[in-house]
Each structure stands twice: as C-alpha cells, then as structure tokens.
Amino acid sequence: MRMRSYLIGFAFLSPALVVLIAFFLTPVVLTAIFAFTNMSTSTGISGGAYVITGNLLTHLKDEGVPPKIADALSKTSFSVDPETLARAKAAGTDPQFLAEIEKQFSGRTFDDARSFERELKGLRHRPRAIRDLKLAAGQFELSILNARFATAAEARNAIDTFLPSVPAETVDQIVQASYTGWRWTTANFGQLFANPDTWRIVLNTIFYVATTLSFTVFIGLFLAITTFYLPTSVATAFSMLWLLPRLTPIVLYAVMWKWFTWDGGFVYTAAKALGLPAFNYMKGSVPTAWTVVILINGFIGAAFSMILFSGALKAIPVQQLWASEVDGASRWQQIRYIILPHLRWPILFVTSYQTLSLLSSYEQIWLTTNGGPGRTTMVWALEAFNTALNNYTGNLQYGLGAAMALVLVIVGVTLSIVYLRLFRFDELLSRPKIEF
Amino acid sequence: RDVTVKVWAGGTSESSMYRIDAIKMAADILSREAAVRGDDLKVNVEGQTWTGWDDFKQAVTLAAESNTAPNIIVSGHEDIGPWSKSGLLRPIEDYVDLDAWPLNQIYSNLLDVATFDGKLWGIPEDAEARPFYFSKPHLKAIGYTDEQIEALPEKVESGEYTLYSMLDDVKKMQDKGVVENGMGFMPRPVNGTDYWQFYQSFGGEMTDKETGKLLLDKQALTDMYQFFVDAVDKGVVPSTYLGTAWDSWHDAVAHDKAGAWHGGTWHKAEWETKWGLKDFFGQIEPTLIPAGNARGRANTITHPLVYLLSTTGSDDDATIAAELISIASEPRINALHAVKSGHLAIGEAEAGVPLYANDRWTTIATEEFLPHANSIPNDPDFGVVWKAMYKGLEASWTKSSSVADAVDGVETEVRTTLGDKVVIR
Amino acid sequence: MTRNFSRLPLILLLLIMSAPIIIMYAFLLIDTVTNSPPGSAIPNAFTLSHWRFLYDPGATGDIWGPTLTTILFTASIVAIVLCIASTAGYALSRLNMPFRRFFLAGVLVMHAFPLVTLIIGVFLVLQFIGLYNTLTGVVLVKAGLMLPFGIWIMKGFYDTVPWEIEMAGVQDGASRFTVWRRLILPQVKPGLFALALFAAIDAWGEYMLPRILAPSSNFEVLSMYLNTVSDPDSTTYNFNLFKSVGLFYTLPILALYAIFRDRLMTIFGGGTKG
Amino acid sequence: MQIALKDFTKSFDGHTVIDRMNLTIEDGEMLALLGPSGCGKSTTLFAICGIHRINGGQILFGDRDVSHLPSQKRNVGVVFQNYALYPHMSVYDNIAFPLTIKRTGKTEIDRQVREIAEMTHIEELLARRPAQLSGGQQQRVALARALVRKPDVLLLDEPLANLDAKLRLEMRSEIRRIQLETGITAVLVTHDQVEAMSMCDRIAIMSRGEILQVATPTDMYRAPETRFVAGFLGNPPIVFVDGRVGGGRTLQTERGLRLPLPSRLEGLPEGQPISLGIRPEHIGAGGDAEITGKVVFVEPQGRETLFDIEIAKGTALRSIQPARDDIRLGDAVTWSIDRDRLLAFGADGKAL
Amino acid sequence: MQIALKDFTKSFDGHTVIDRMNLTIEDGEMLALLGPSGCGKSTTLFAICGIHRINGGQILFGDRDVSHLPSQKRNVGVVFQNYALYPHMSVYDNIAFPLTIKRTGKTEIDRQVREIAEMTHIEELLARRPAQLSGGQQQRVALARALVRKPDVLLLDEPLANLDAKLRLEMRSEIRRIQLETGITAVLVTHDQVEAMSMCDRIAIMSRGEILQVATPTDMYRAPETRFVAGFLGNPPIVFVDGRVGGGRTLQTERGLRLPLPSRLEGLPEGQPISLGIRPEHIGAGGDAEITGKVVFVEPQGRETLFDIEIAKGTALRSIQPARDDIRLGDAVTWSIDRDRLLAFGADGKAL
Numbered sequence A: 001m002r003m004r005s006y007l008i009g010f011a012f013l014s015p016a017l018v019v020l021i022a023f024f025l026t027p028v029v030l031t032a033i034f035a036f037t038n039m040s041t042s043t044g045i046s047g048g049a050y051v052i053t054g055n056l057l058t059h060l061k062d063e064g065v066p067p068k069i070a071d072a073l074s075k076t077s078f079s080v081d082p083e084t085l086a087r088a089k090a091a092g093t094d095p096q097f098l099a100e101i102e103k104q105f106s107g108r109t110f111d112d113a114r115s116f117e118r119e120l121k122g123l124r125h126r127p128r129a130i131r132d133l134k135l136a137a138g139q140f141e142l143s144i145l146n147a148r149f150a151t152a153a154e155a156r157n158a159i160d161t162f163l164p165s166v167p168a169e170t171v172d173q174i175v176q177a178s179y180t181g182w183r184w185t186t187a188n189f190g191q192l193f194a195n196p197d198t199w200r201i202v203l204n205t206i207f208y209v210a211t212t213l214s215f216t217v218f219i220g221l222f223l224a225i226t227t228f229y230l231p232t233s234v235a236t237a238f239s240m241l242w243l244l245p246r247l248t249p250i251v252l253y254a255v256m257w258k259w260f261t262w263d264g265g266f267v268y269t270a271a272k273a274l275g276l277p278a279f280n281y282m283k284g285s286v287p288t289a290w291t292v293v294i295l296i297n298g299f300i301g302a303a304f305s306m307i308l309f310s311g312a313l314k315a316i317p318v319q320q321l322w323a324s325e326v327d328g329a330s331r332w333q334q335i336r337y338i339i340l341p342h343l344r345w346p347i348l349f350v351t352s353y354q355t356l357s358l359l360s361s362y363e364q365i366w367l368t369t370n371g372g373p374g375r376t377t378m379v380w381a382l383e384a385f386n387t388a389l390n391n392y393t394g395n396l397q398y399g400l401g402a403a404m405a406l407v408l409v410i411v412g413v414t415l416s417i418v419y420l421r422l423f424r425f426d427e428l429l430s431r432p433k434i435e436f
Numbered sequence B: 001r002d003v004t005v006k007v008w009a010g011g012t013s014e015s016s017m018y019r020i021d022a023i024k025m026a027a028d029i030l031s032r033e034a035a036v037r038g039d040d041l042k043v044n045v046e047g048q049t050w051t052g053w054d055d056f057k058q059a060v061t062l063a064a065e066s067n068t069a070p071n072i073i074v075s076g077h078e079d080i081g082p083w084s085k086s087g088l089l090r091p092i093e094d095y096v097d098l099d100a101w102p103l104n105q106i107y108s109n110l111l112d113v114a115t116f117d118g119k120l121w122g123i124p125e126d127a128e129a130r131p132f133y134f135s136k137p138h139l140k141a142i143g144y145t146d147e148q149i150e151a152l153p154e155k156v157e158s159g160e161y162t163l164y165s166m167l168d169d170v171k172k173m174q175d176k177g178v179v180e181n182g183m184g185f186m187p188r189p190v191n192g193t194d195y196w197q198f199y200q201s202f203g204g205e206m207t208d209k210e211t212g213k214l215l216l217d218k219q220a221l222t223d224m225y226q227f228f229v230d231a232v233d234k235g236v237v238p239s240t241y242l243g244t245a246w247d248s249w250h251d252a253v254a255h256d257k258a259g260a261w262h263g264g265t266w267h268k269a270e271w272e273t274k275w276g277l278k279d280f281f282g283q284i285e286p287t288l289i290p291a292g293n294a295r296g297r298a299n300t301i302t303h304p305l306v307y308l309l310s311t312t313g314s315d316d317d318a319t320i321a322a323e324l325i326s327i328a329s330e331p332r333i334n335a336l337h338a339v340k341s342g343h344l345a346i347g348e349a350e351a352g353v354p355l356y357a358n359d360r361w362t363t364i365a366t367e368e369f370l371p372h373a374n375s376i377p378n379d380p381d382f383g384v385v386w387k388a389m390y391k392g393l394e395a396s397w398t399k400s401s402s403v404a405d406a407v408d409g410v411e412t413e414v415r416t417t418l419g420d421k422v423v424i425r
Numbered sequence C: 001m002t003r004n005f006s007r008l009p010l011i012l013l014l015l016i017m018s019a020p021i022i023i024m025y026a027f028l029l030i031d032t033v034t035n036s037p038p039g040s041a042i043p044n045a046f047t048l049s050h051w052r053f054l055y056d057p058g059a060t061g062d063i064w065g066p067t068l069t070t071i072l073f074t075a076s077i078v079a080i081v082l083c084i085a086s087t088a089g090y091a092l093s094r095l096n097m098p099f100r101r102f103f104l105a106g107v108l109v110m111h112a113f114p115l116v117t118l119i120i121g122v123f124l125v126l127q128f129i130g131l132y133n134t135l136t137g138v139v140l141v142k143a144g145l146m147l148p149f150g151i152w153i154m155k156g157f158y159d160t161v162p163w164e165i166e167m168a169g170v171q172d173g174a175s176r177f178t179v180w181r182r183l184i185l186p187q188v189k190p191g192l193f194a195l196a197l198f199a200a201i202d203a204w205g206e207y208m209l210p211r212i213l214a215p216s217s218n219f220e221v222l223s224m225y226l227n228t229v230s231d232p233d234s235t236t237y238n239f240n241l242f243k244s245v246g247l248f249y250t251l252p253i254l255a256l257y258a259i260f261r262d263r264l265m266t267i268f269g270g271g272t273k274g
Numbered sequence D, E: 001m002q003i004a005l006k007d008f009t010k011s012f013d014g015h016t017v018i019d020r021m022n023l024t025i026e027d028g029e030m031l032a033l034l035g036p037s038g039c040g041k042s043t044t045l046f047a048i049c050g051i052h053r054i055n056g057g058q059i060l061f062g063d064r065d066v067s068h069l070p071s072q073k074r075n076v077g078v079v080f081q082n083y084a085l086y087p088h089m090s091v092y093d094n095i096a097f098p099l100t101i102k103r104t105g106k107t108e109i110d111r112q113v114r115e116i117a118e119m120t121h122i123e124e125l126l127a128r129r130p131a132q133l134s135g136g137q138q139q140r141v142a143l144a145r146a147l148v149r150k151p152d153v154l155l156l157d158e159p160l161a162n163l164d165a166k167l168r169l170e171m172r173s174e175i176r177r178i179q180l181e182t183g184i185t186a187v188l189v190t191h192d193q194v195e196a197m198s199m200c201d202r203i204a205i206m207s208r209g210e211i212l213q214v215a216t217p218t219d220m221y222r223a224p225e226t227r228f229v230a231g232f233l234g235n236p237p238i239v240f241v242d243g244r245v246g247g248g249r250t251l252q253t254e255r256g257l258r259l260p261l262p263s264r265l266e267g268l269p270e271g272q273p274i275s276l277g278i279r280p281e282h283i284g285a286g287g288d289a290e291i292t293g294k295v296v297f298v299e300p301q302g303r304e305t306l307f308d309i310e311i312a313k314g315t316a317l318r319s320i321q322p323a324r325d326d327i328r329l330g331d332a333v334t335w336s337i338d339r340d341r342l343l344a345f346g347a348d349g350k351a352l
C-alpha cells in the first residue's frame, strides 16, 4: 500500500533526477575525480596510450635505463628480409610490387623511411598514391618508436619482440613511462598551496565577494526602501530600470560597460571635459578596475536584492506602518525600528545566496577586465576556468583546474549547508497531508 | 565520391582568411585533377575561424576528446607537442611526399619547427618575424638624423643599442612632448610569443642544449621583469598596461602616437588596410628586438602556424586532407596569404613568386629578420612554463609583487608542476 | 502608503544613483540610430545605417539564422524546464516518498551553486552521450542548470495551493495523477508562466554554454553572433553597429519583461524566499 | 477631549466614499461606529488618526483643527483589527515604542510602561514576543501601546474581530473597563451589533458613508429611526411584513393577511403603505394580540428555541422562546403577539 | 449507510492524538462532532474519508471494512471548510468532476448535475466560476459536488465557519434540509455549539481525542454527563460554583456562601465536594429559591440584557433576562433561582 504512494512520488521526480544526476551530480563527481589527476591537454581526458618516443628514451637514460638498451630501442630501420616480406604480403601489398622489392632490395637495410621510400619510388609497380607507397613501406619497418599501443601488454610485447634481451624490469619501467594518459596524483593541491599566486587570488576573491556583496545589499536595500515610499508609478519605473542589467544578455551588458568606461568612452569624455584624469577606467588603474568590476556585478545583484527586499517590504502588514506613524515615528525611525527588523531574513538570504553566486561566477569579469590590469582583478572561479579551459597557450590543465573547481564546490556546499541550518530548512518541508 | 574536409584556424582575422581559402582552392584543384583523371571525387571544405587563440584551442581540444575534431587544424607549431602526445594528430610525414613538389622547396628550418620527437607533424603555413618598431618622426624630434635612423637596425643587431637605450629615447620623446606620457613604449598588450623575445634579449634560452629539456633561466627572467618594471618607473608605460585592448594599441601605433613598440610583421598589413596607415616606411623604422644587456642578443621569434592533420575520420579522409595541405602549400597559393597578411614565405620557390618578391616589406623581413629568428620549443610542457612566465610578468609589471617574488613564484609553479622535466638555472 | 512623508528628495537621490544605467541604456538606444562615436555625448546625424544588418548579411553576417536558432534554443529550454520542474516540484511539495528531505535539500544546494565551474565534467557527460558540439546538448545542460531553481520555484507555488483542493479531488475519486493534471496544475499557472518567462529570458541571454559546449555547431545563437560582432581583436569594431545588433538581440527580452513584469515578479517573491 | 467631524468628505480616486459627514464624540464617551462592511467605518477612523488625508471638511480635536496634520502630530492611539504589534520587539518594547520615539527618558518610559501594563493586566508578559501571546493577550498589548502615550482619543478598528467567541466576550468588558478607568474619548469601529451595544455609550450607525442615527444602544434597539437600523440590530433579526393600513389598527398584506398595528399608530390614513417590523422575542411571550400559523422550522439552540411560523402562504414570522420541545415541525400554534412593541415604518423607511 | 469506528486510533509522528475511539453513526442520521479546537475532530473526519491512514482499529461502512482503502475507493462526499472548489472550472464542471472521473456518459452527467443543482438551488449559477459566487453559493456548490456521486456518507468539516452571520443562519437550515431530503448519513464537524444543536440529530462531544457524550441536542443541554459538556454548551456559558454538600440540600463554599441544591440530590453525604452549575437563564426567571447580590456588570444586548451579580466576594453569578433597563450597575438585587434545573457535578467532573 505504502509502496504505491512512494512509486507515484518517484515517478513524478524521476525526470528531474535523471537530468540532475546527469548534469549536476556526475560533473561534480567527475570534477572530484579529475582533481586528483594530472590531466591536461597532452594527457587527454579519456585515456592515453603507450608510446615509446625518442625523447622518452633519452629521458629514461637519466632514470637508469642502460644507455645501450635505450639506444638500441631507439633504432629505426627498414629491412627487406623474408620476415618483413611475408608481413607485407599478409598486409595485402600488391604482389607485383612486392616481387619487385624482393628482387631489388632483398637483404638490404635502410636507416630511415625517406631513403627507403625514395628507392621504392623508382620501382615500376609502385602504387601511384604516396600514401599507399608509405603504407607498403611501413611493412618493412623495424621499430617500436612512435607506435601507439592501446595497452601495456601490447607495448611490452612489442619491446620483447623488437629486442628480446631487455630485462623485464626495464621493459616495465619503459612501458610505465611511455604512458601518455593521465595519472593519479595529489600534487594539484600541493601546487595550489605552495604557489603564492594562489593566495593572492584568494584575497582578490574575498575582496571581490565582500565588496560586491555589500554594494548589492546596501543598494538593494536603499532601492527597495525608497521605492517603497514612492507612488507605484515612480517605483515601477525605477525598479524596471534597475532590472535592466539583470535582464540584458551578458555579452551586450559587458560591452555597454566597455562603452561607458573605455578610452574615449563616456566616463573618459566626461572626465576630460571636467578636467579629471581621463583614461581607460576599466583597465587603466587598479582601483578603477575594481570599482568597475564591483559595479558591473553589483548592479546585477542589486536588482535581485531589490526585488527580494521589495517583496518582503510589501509583506509587512501595512497596519504596522500605520501604527508606527500613529505612534509618532518619523520616516527614519520607521525604517530603523519597523522596516529593517522585518528585512532581517531577506538580508541574510540575499547575503548567503549572493555569496555563493559571486564565488562561482566569472563571466562578467571574464568579458570585461578579464582579471586585468595584470592579474589584479583575477578571482578564483575565473582562474579555475582559465586553468582548465581557456588560455592563450592552449595548455589546458584539467586536473589543476578541477582541483580549483573542487575547492569551490566544497566551499559552496559547506556554505549551503550552513545556510540550510540558518534558514530553518525543516520549516520548508511540510508533511504531505494525504497519507495514501 | 563526396568528401567533406573540415578546417579550423585560430588567431585568424580578415586579412589572414587565406589560411582557410588556400585549402578551399586546393580542394577545387584536387577535384579538378580527379575529374581529369576520371575519378569521381568532389572535395568540399568547411572552414571555421577563431579570432583569438583561447577559444580556438579550447574548441579543438574538446572536439578532439569527443572525436569531432576537424580534419585539418591550423595552429601554432608549439601545439604539436601536447597534441601529438595526446593522440590528436597524425604525423603528416606518413601522408605526404616531402621529396616532391611543392613540399620539397620548403625551408628546412621551418620543417624542423614542425618536427617533434623525430616526426614531422605539420606543414608550415606561414612564417613571420616580430620586429621592434620605432617612430621615425619622434626619433627625429629628439635629434636623430636620417642617417642615424637608417643605421639603427645595425646598431640594434650588434647589441650596441639596447632595450635600455630605447627606454632613454622614448623617455626623451615624452619629455619633449611629442609623445604623451605613458605612451613612449607600447609593448604587445596581451600575452604572446613576443615576450619570450625579451627573455632572449636578456640571455634566456628556452631549451637546454645539452639535455634537450626545457630551460628556465632565472637571471634572464629577473632581468626581463626588471626591465619592464624600470620602464614603468620611467613612466614610459603604465603599470596597468597589460590587458589594454588591441584596438587602443593599433590606434596608437598606427597613428604615430607611440615612441617605440613591437609587433608582428603582419601588423603592417592591418595598419594599412584597417587603420589608414599611408606611409609605413616613411613613418616607421623596424629593427630586431634589441638586446637587453650584455648576456643577451638582439633577436626575433618566428611563430609559424602549421597545417596539422587530426586523427579524426578515416585514413582515406586524412589522405585527402593531406593532399589538400600539399596543394595549399604551392608557392603561388601560399604567397597570397603571405603578402595579404604580412607573413613570410615558407619556401624558396615562394620567395620568387612575383607577388611576394616585389613586396618590399616581405623582402626586408625575409632578409633582415628571418636569419636571426628562432622559435619556441614544441615541448608539450612548454605551455606550463609559458603560463607561469606570463603570470610572473603580470605580477611584477603591475607591482602586485616584487621582481624577486615573481621569479620565485614562476620557479615554484614550474617546479611543482614539471619537476625535473625542466632545467632551472 | 500614507502621505505622512515627502517624496521629492528620494526621487532625486534615486535618479543620481541610477545615472550609469540611464546613460548606458539611453545611449544604447541613441547610438543605434546616430553616428556618434563612443563617448561623445551629443549625437550627430540620424541614420538607420546601423540597422542594415537586418537585410544585408554583408554587414555582420546573416542575423536571421541565429535568431531562429535562438528562438528554438530558448523554446526547447523553456519546454524542458517547465515539464520537469512542474512534476518534480509537485513531488517535493505534495507526495509521500522516502528521502524527500534529502531531495529538497539537494535541490536547494544546487540552486545556490551554479555549475559553470564544473564544465569539464559537463563536457565529459555530453561527450559520453554524444551531444558535445550540438545545440541539443547545450539545451539539455542549460535546462539542467535551471532545474534546481525551477523546481524550487514550482515547489513554492505548489505549496500555496490549498490542500483541500487536492483532498477534494481525491475524494471525488480522481487518481493523484489526474488530480495533479486537472486540478493542481491549473492552480499554479501563474507560477508556470513566470517560470517560463524567467527561463526564456535566461536562455535567451545564455552565452557561456554555447560557446564552450558547441563552439563549432552549425547553429549559432545570437549571443555568440553578437560576440563575433564585438570582437575586440577585430579592427572593424563598431560600437554603433554592435549596439544595434545588441538592441535587436535584447528587444524581445525587454518586451517580454515590460509586458509581463508583474507576472515575472511573482517568481522572485514566490520562489526565492528563504 | 471632544472630537468633531465637520462636513468630513473623503474620496478615493475621485470616487466619493464619505460625503459631508458630521459627527461629534463627546469628551470621555465611547462611541461605536456600527455598519455593514464597506460602509466607510474604517475610512472615518483613518481620517481621524491621519492615515488618510481628507478631501473636505474639518476634523477638530477639542478646538484644535488637525485636518491637515500628519499622524505623528495628532496624538491618537489606535488599536488595529489585527493588533499590528511589532513582531520583532518584546511586549515591553512594543509598548515603549511611542515613548522611545519621543525620546522619553529610560526610567520614565519604564514607569509608564509598567503602569499601563498593570492596568491592562499584562505585567507578566512584558518579556515575551507577540507571537508567544494568545489573541486576547495581544489585544491587551495593542491597547496598552495605544494608551501609553496618553492620547487625546483612542480609536479601535474591529478590535475583537480576530478573537474567538469566549475571548471576545471577555475582552469586551475588559476594553470597556479600561476606557472607563482612563476616561479617554474612544471610537469603536465594528460591524457586530452586540459589540456595539454592549461596549459603547452611544452608537452611530452607518450605511454607505452616511450616519443614519446616533443614539444609546437601548434607544436604538427600541426606537430605531429607520427600517435599516431596525433590521441591522437584533438577533435573530427582525422580520418585516409589508402591507397597507387596513380597517382600524390593522395591517393588510396583498394576500389579505391581517396583523394588528401598535396602538400609538391610530389615525393613520387608510391604505397608506406600511411595513411592520416584528422582533422574534415579541411573539409567544405575552401580549394582547394573537397570531396563528404552522411551525415550518424548529431550531433548538440550547437555552432557547427558534421557530418559523407560516401565518400565510409565503409569509413566515419568527419566534424565539426559552427552550421547549413540546412543539414539533408542522404543528399548528396560536401565539400571543405584543402589538405595542411592534415597529412600523413608512414607505420612505422612516419610523412612524 | 451506517458508519462505525471501532477502536479507531491515530497518531502523528508517534504522538497519539486519538486513542481507541468508538463511534457509530446510524444510517440516515446527521451527527455532529463538537469540540474545542485541536480535540481531533478533523482528524476523525479525515480518517473516515481516507485522507489519513489510521494507526489502529477499524472503520466500517455498513459491513465493508474500508480501513485501508484510499479515498478514491471509499465513496464519501466531503465539504471542506473553505469549500475547496476548483477555481478554474465552472460551477457545472465542478459538480460534474466526480462523474467525469468515473467516465459517466455526457448526457447522464448532465442529468445528474442538473438534478443536484436543482436540489441545492443553484441552477442559475452553473455557468459561473467559483470566484463569482458569494460564500453561501459556494457552499451550495461544494455540497452539490459532494452529493452528486451519491456517496455513502457526507462529511462536513466546519462548513459554515467562513460565512458571515446571516448566511450562516440560512445555510444551517439549508444543509439540514438537503440532508433530510437525500436521507444521507452525515457527519458535521464544528466547534460551534449552536450549529451542532440546530442542525444535527445527535451530537458527539469530543475533548482531547475522546468522545465524552453522544446524545440528542436537547438531552445534552439539559443533562450533560460531565462538567466539561455542561461548560461547553450554553451561551452565555454556565457558571460553576465549587463547594461541599452542607447542611441539608445546600452547597457551602469555602467562604461560607450557601446555595440551594436540586431536590433530586437529597441524600448526598455531608461534606462531599460538589460543583454546582448555574445557567444564566435560570436566574431571575422564576423558581423556588432566591439569591441576593450586587450587580457588577450590565451588558445590554438588544433583545436581552446580561447581568453579573456578585453574591459573595469573588463569586459572581450570571443572569440573562429579556431586555430591561431598570437595573443599573451597583444595584442590589434579589432574584429567583430555579433550583431543580441546577446541574451538579462530583469531584471527578461526572454529573450527579
């Protein structure tokens, strides 16, 4: 009986569960996993292969692989002998061509592909396409260099076949080292911790969140309270105005700020006309850059808090306001004694909600100062994004970026849990009244 | 048979659209050749360009992970390291005939740049130099004669005229009032290979010759950072300079508002076509990047873009794509790109193509700068060093940290990430 | 309000504080029909040339394709969010099930925690299901991102529906599903409407996700289109043209907002309270 | 303090709700504003306390014209229907609020708060929050807060509407006691006749923005000036029978039914339209006339029982009598009717 | 259909609200569940209709055990306090809804809806939306909707609480009429004694989850089995005087006050604690004993006047009498008291 009503609940919830698990839970888990890897552009995300390269072998000499073995392994040669001929035949090389090769080059060895291919080109039955020629030539190659082996066993096998004399430990060492994919590591966190830059960014982030938040809350409060006292038409006009930043697509909004603060932009021109220093306010100095960053985000947030506060204000029973006026309160006293106490929870809510959004948002900064000038307005989320996905050198460090993201996730979840407590989460959850 | 070849190119603006168009022309030629041969083959090209590098590299990397990378990627040669390691690239030498036309006439040093781990992974698409530029009128304003100006490139090359001489000169220009304060020296406003040139000016090397490992020269790094701090202290460049918009920079240098700056050879094309620069040679004197001190040398870095072949798609597709790359590397076709965008020829024969040979700028660049040009390493880990170097530069330039701290930061980051894969001196 | 207080000083103060917004948006309008260069306060000649992109693809590339794509993109997101949030919100508000508390707390936590920082993980998921670099993928991700908020809002709206209606429905012999569909859903129409508006506005302006998750998709959305127009690396950068395209892009939102302002507001009042 | 409204006029958005009302509340008196919902009671009250601006006329507190003063300067105490206590302040702070605003000294505030708390019997509650109080206690706090600043007039807007039946009974006498004790002039807005009658010295009965009658409760119940007033007071309500004056002291309905008229109405012209108001308590409780009919409805109410008696097709009278169960539905009864206590109204609704 | 609760037990979160309640509602009877707020009336109702699961015992509809059936399978009609009409449907659709759910044919639905609409007098309203109806009309629609599917039992949860006084009066008789007409078994939940007494055949009075007495209204008023019941019924309420049995048929309070005891209580042992319940209507309305005291409170209520008479310091009796204004506050009066109608309760609260 009870099962049945549970089933209905799950049936209703399941579409959401599927999407949330796919696009929230899985990414979080993946991020947590990546944070403990050295994943980057060169290791790839989805796994690697075993590739023995010349550079690797040179490097391995330092690691104790006997130079003799290393040198022997790095040999590449093209040899026409019965074995390679048989291999070529099996691979389906044109028999006439093959016959020609056997006739002309049997027993010869070439040191590099190019010279061998040059010889092959002289043959009458050579394939017309260069690619086919190269494929055919490849059958005679004796080398383990630069081949991508999908598994360690294949790589080991190849070494054993190529140079049976290599001791097993050395083979293992080489195979281990030849893996191109990512490996587990905790170094990301150590690196973050050790790097002084990390701490600068932490400070930046704290400064950014704190100031923007204050701006958001104070301006939001101010707007909500002032519009509350104004006739509806005026109040509506202002609240619509202040909502524009929140509604405007971010790409446009960012550029409007550029227009406003850029060299030759509005502020620049106005400042010049007034005899004030005129320069690129968005990027030209650290204080103005911060100011602009805070305003850009603050204006968006202010709209949000204004709406919440206005809603809360409207919920104040109007009789209480009347009562206070009858009791003799001036406007300031009314705000101080009646209105602000009513806004305690909304303020707390805005503060906590905005803290989280600010911590993890970076689009606005990215599209405007992009952390500049220098790295003075760089914040954690943007740095994580840049590290993991977006930088000039194209050297995407997924592992390190994920570690940075994970830090954000942990901070965010911790804060959320604190807030859930704070907001008496249990009261939000009323028990279903229909028990069947 | 209909084959669609996808080509993506990064850092590509309107003047460099031939990166894609050359492949389209090649597709046309290949289709026609097939028709002549009697083969039924029709090759279509879908091109996409990115104006910046960040988005482009992000897109390529993610697309590669999801096996939807384009067949041909036009990117900086330094990406060969990481991308080949991650299995994103096919070695192009397995698909093209380097002994045959047109690849057999490509400068071998460019081919070396496209080679990594003993394999040739890409075909150079262009070459370039990144010269230093002086404003002739402003030099004259502080007392240079025409002859002295003409002799400047040699003095730079010989190491007699250093970066610090340059600072003194632009300071004079500012003092003279011909250049606004803070606009004497206008380096590249954002990250780029260019900054490694300054590292070299102070004696830095990017690879260790003995071991072949990456090399971080702390002394050179310190001197280089110090140089920019000195420039800031002199007042010839603002501490908040980095991150300035390209537009502001172009506007200043093309309209003769700056004293000295540096950029790419290709910038000349942009200044002329987009910013209305009339008399390049009358207004601007290009030189190598001056040496910074006695340890260093005058230099320039070439940062060839290369056509890369991705592992996406079938071997047959790759074969066709490789053929397209070969055809696009024909001197006449490549010269279109070189001249239009202010880049340098990739091969001897191209230098003889009239369009190219008759162009004064490409000739100067080829003859005066290219011999002194080197390139950044293809090492897959170079990006880590690069990113750290630029972060340190930003930190010291904006004075968020001292030069010494910034260098320490770079060292820490490089060492913790790469361990002994890099030699730190 | 009573009229025991004066108003004029307030209005003045508000005007001063709002100056940046007023200026930016006023010039957004002015600059699209004049040739004033950035920063000049006095517009010069009136011109419609910045709007030529509407019919001349040469100006900035064809705009109607991206417009259509964006409409589709937005509509799909709205549809998905509405469908899923309206069922899940109902379950959380009204239905018996184990772990209900846990689900609700989870939704709340997710609601407060935007996911952009987890984008690599998202990328892998998309790649796994083969939707990387497709608009469908972006639609799903964006819808997923909005879901916690949507569910939360819908739960709030369901909470306000009197239990008695639901009880009456059950008494009348209807199954819970019927009760939901025929009796409860009509009561939360304002919520659905507000959520739809909100989702539409949000989806319409989305930029990050298409840029990262579908960089080379055959279908470009307006935000990416606009960004190509605004490319600061490009030397053909033209604020006026950009603003015209931007205004074109933003108008639908502004219109939606202006028309349905009150309905939209219910979401902020209703949903995000504690 | 005497409060006077002179030609008080109030309109909302051009729609006049109250048109030239005149009303005087004597010093120390408690006056009820009684009327159906929407008749303008609250509007009048809000005009007195300055929450609404008036559109015409004058409001006088004693000799002082306060018509255009803001609330803050009027010195009125108001008790709102839902108490309007400040939920975030303790009871003490709530009561102290009007004094704090006036920057009264701490000790003085304390003295006054305790004094008023004692009078309203809430000394033990001072530390609590309003949410921790019962409805009746909240009501007392609201009263204390309204009174603490010694207002010139106390206004009460439906002060008992939110209380349950028992509490309402109790608070009725409580409010009256406090008003008498302080001797303050008070206005009570209510739509509950029992409240108005049991608490106030005089009742002003309102309808559609007009005051119909001002009188003491007993006078008003016994001698309503209009049919509306008669119908408004009384529970169970009065029943009206319309007809014309018939042969000698009777009322004749159209259907031919005859009912006795009060003796004081002798000499009314034959055929004059008249409406007779018969209160349920005047049937079956002695009197000099009789009516006969069939019981069509019986409602035991414990102490009393209510009967509907059909005396002619379509005309039923109501009778309330001490509980009895000897009468069943359908019984035919003949009950006395007290003819001299019947009320009669003319065609214009005025009492005859 | 007869409805029976057998050992019905209900707890919320481990807290038992109703413990083994037994109650039988006879076929065709209308039973009131009367009790103070929070005593478990609604809980009982919800258990009957299947919204709550019961924690123990059985619920029988006739012979059918429905204890574990969901609402959908119980066939009960419920009228909720706030009517719970579907606001987005017309009145017609509201009423038709239960039939639509059963996939009844269109014409059949139409016939049944019109039939029930006629019975509830809402034929003209069928096209309207609930929001366009007055409270009383909404109430009728809710009733129609509950009845249209011919339920086995009709449950009404405070159906009149949201109506204003006049409508309440009207709907009281209306609901009763319809219940009688359909002959349906009905349960009315209310905390209003007048409602319970005037509408129902029997009243089950509840307190703290327990049923104290089940009886007809008159019996319950006259002969309450417990002190609680006596106190709950009656308006103005009964007044209790506590004391001990004194010398011969009197009650002696601690302060020495003496009051007569009903004659039926002769033979109670001297000194037994006893509580005397005196209803206000039994003072001053004839009787064989007398009391003397001082009038401490007078409340004119129109038709009647309420007096509090202090008969000893701290002990006041209440008297309600037809309106009279010959008595003023402070007068000393001697009034009759009807000793045999007095109620008396033992120390355990049980009637003696």
Ligand SMILES: Nc1ncnc2c1ncn2[C@@H]1O[C@H](COP(=O)(O)OP(=O)(O)OP(=O)(O)O)[C@@H](O)[C@H]1O
Pocket (backbone or CB within 6 Å): D012, D013, D017, D035, D036, D037, D038, D039, D040, D041, D042, D043, D044, D191
């Ligand atoms: N702020 C207002 N704006 C417009 N009309 C109003 C306003 N306040 C009251 N009214 C109108 O004025 C009339 C009188 O309203 P008022 O509140 O004084 O009635 P009331 O007698 O107090 O009724 P209730 O017993 O329902 O409180 C009503 O018709 C009402 O609709």
Ligand SMILES: Nc1ncnc2c1ncn2[C@@H]1O[C@H](COP(=O)(O)OP(=O)(O)OP(=O)(O)O)[C@@H](O)[C@H]1O
Pocket (backbone or CB within 6 Å): A431, A433, E012, E013, E017, E035, E036, E037, E038, E039, E040, E041, E042, E043, E044, E191
């Ligand atoms: N869903 C629930 N969860 C917990 N306790 C409940 C629940 N519903 C009712 N109760 C408790 O059960 C007891 C009886 O409640 P019920 O609603 O039946 O009272 P009631 O007699 O109907 O009162 P009222 O007249 O106020 O409606 C109360 O103490 C109440 O707090």
Ligand SMILES: [Mg+2]
Pocket (backbone or CB within 6 Å): D041, D042, D043
């Ligand atoms: Mg009112």
Ligand SMILES: [Mg+2]
Pocket (backbone or CB within 6 Å): E041, E042, E043
């Ligand atoms: Mg209840």
Ligand SMILES: O=P([O-])([O-])[O-]
Pocket (backbone or CB within 6 Å): B011, B053, B191, B192, B193, B264, B303
């Ligand atoms: O195009 P670059 O960024 O390499 O100068």
